[in-house]
Amino acid sequence: MPQEQRLLTPGPLTTTKRVKEAMLRDWGSRNPDFIALNRAVLDRLVALISGGTDFVAVPMQGSGTFAVEAMLGTLVPGDGKLLVMVNGAYGARMVEMARRMGRAVVAIEDPEDRPSDTDRLARMLADDPRISHVAAVYCETTSGILNPVDEIAAITARHGRALLLDAMSAFGALPLDARRTPFAAVAASANKCLEGVPGVGFVLVRPDALARAEGNCHSLALDLAAQRRAMSGNGQWRFTPPTHVLAAFHEALAEHAAEGGIEGRGRRYRENCRILVDGMRRLGFEPLLPSELQAPIIVTFRMPRDPAFDFTRFYDRLAAKGFVIYPGKLTVAPSFRIGCIGALDGNDMREALAAIEATLGELGVASGRP
Numbered sequence: 001m002p003q004e005q006r007l008l009t010p011g012p013l014t015t016t017k018r019v020k021e022a023m024l025r026d027w028g029s030r031n032p033d034f035i036a037l038n039r040a041v042l043d044r045l046v047a048l049i050s051g052g053t054d055f056v057a058v059p060m061q062g063s064g065t066f067a068v069e070a071m072l073g074t075l076v077p078g079d080g081k082l083l084v085m086v087n088g089a090y091g092a093r094m095v096e097m098a099r100r101m102g103r104a105v106v107a108i109e110d111p112e113d114r115p116s117d118t119d120r121l122a123r124m125l126a127d128d129p130r131i132s133h134v135a136a137v138y139c140e141t142t143s144g145i146l147n148p149v150d151e152i153a154a155i156t157a158r159h160g161r162a163l164l165l166d167a168m169s170a171f172g173a174l175p176l177d178a179r180r181t182p183f184a185a186v187a188a189s190a191n192k193c194l195e196g197v198p199g200v201g202f203v204l205v206r207p208d209a210l211a212r213a214e215g216n217c218h219s220l221a222l223d224l225a226a227q228r229r230a231m232s233g234n235g236q237w238r239f240t241p242p243t244h245v246l247a248a249f250h251e252a253l254a255e256h257a258a259e260g261g262i263e264g265r266g267r268r269y270r271e272n273c274r275i276l277v278d279g280m281r282r283l284g285f286e287p288l289l290p291s292e293l294q295a296p297i298i299v300t301f302r303m304p305r306d307p308a309f310d311f312t313r314f315y316d317r318l319a320a321k322g323f324v325i326y327p328g329k330l331t332v333a334p335s336f337r338i339g340c341i342g343a344l345d346g347n348d349m350r351e352a353l354a355a356i357e358a359t360l361g362e363l364g365v366a367s368g369r370p
């Protein structure tokens with residue numbers, strides 16, 4: 001096998017050998033061992049938010065977007081109205097989803113380098129009684145910014161509305177406790193901070209909210225209430241389950257627990273992020289965000305000013321050295337991104353920095369200064 005690349009991206013991510021090896025078995029969907037494994041995965045996900053019996057986990061085939069679309073489509077009724085907090089592509093995607101499903105939707109839009117505006121949230125909820133649900137992104141992976149979820153949750157709860165969270169790139173590494181933060185549902189996937197492989201997402205949702213949502217969904221396949229109803233009967237998925245992906249997810253969750261759960265995982269990512277940002281600053285690069293807004297998930301760097309810097313050549317040469325980074329997705333400034341998540345540690349980050357320094361030398365770039 002060729003040498004594997006290390007993925008410094010927002011997903012798919014580098015996984016451990018044990019996670020990959022967990023996929024070397026073909027499971028039948030009705031196999032009792034598989035049904036038990038599936039159950040254990042779902043129970044563990046509820047435990048990660050201290051959901052007790054207040055939450056159930058409903059899995060959804062596909063990438064994270066499928067889980068988010070299932071959450072919105074199932075929980076926002078046809079006569080509901082969704083308010084989306086937008087400061088990046090993932091918030092904007094939820095607005096687009098709501099439009100496509102024909103749900104009434106409004107947005108609070110902020111620039112990608114600023115956290116969502118909670119004062120405006122409070123005003124809009126006070127002014128518009130038709131708004132039934134608020135949707136927000138925990139870590140906006142577009143820039144890597146941390147949004148004030150606790151404040152958004154408190155304001156939404158105070159106004160008696162339901163909060164739907166996209167915690168895709170935060171779940172498993174940044175704190176989220178259902179006993180402290182009021183929300184109706186949260187969507188995430190196996191292949192970000194939980195370090196599984198891509199192919200399954202999930203929504204943790206209050207069972208009463210799900211019961212009220214029967215018949216809401218515009219889509220047969222994305223209907224979380226139907227998915228949950230089928231699974232709570234015989235433990236089986238409605239349609240073909242991603243068996244290998246779930247076996248890998250089961251192993252990834254065991255590794256997550258062994259690392260010390262959310263706290264341990266978060267600590268490693270914070271250290272990765274610190275090493276990356278310090279090292280990049282030494283090379284002249286400048287992060288987009290001030291450190292208090294930076295989530296330890298993915299860092300956006302401003303494009304260097306040096307005319308010898310060509311992003312495509314930089315990217316290709318780094319990839320040839322075994323490190324995959326990510327283009328920027330910002331409208332506020334030309335940029336690129338480097339991830340801190342996945343099965344990578346401080347040594348990997350230091351090796352990535354050495355490869356970046358060598359690549360700058362090859363391109364004749366004196367400094368990463370923007």
Ligand SMILES: *Cc1c(COP(=O)(O)O)cnc(C)c1O
Nearest residue numbers: 063064065090139141166168169
């Ligand atoms: C990754 C991600 C998603 C889902 O993206 P997919 O490409 O469908 O997996 C949604 N929201 C956020 C914030 C993300 O980081």
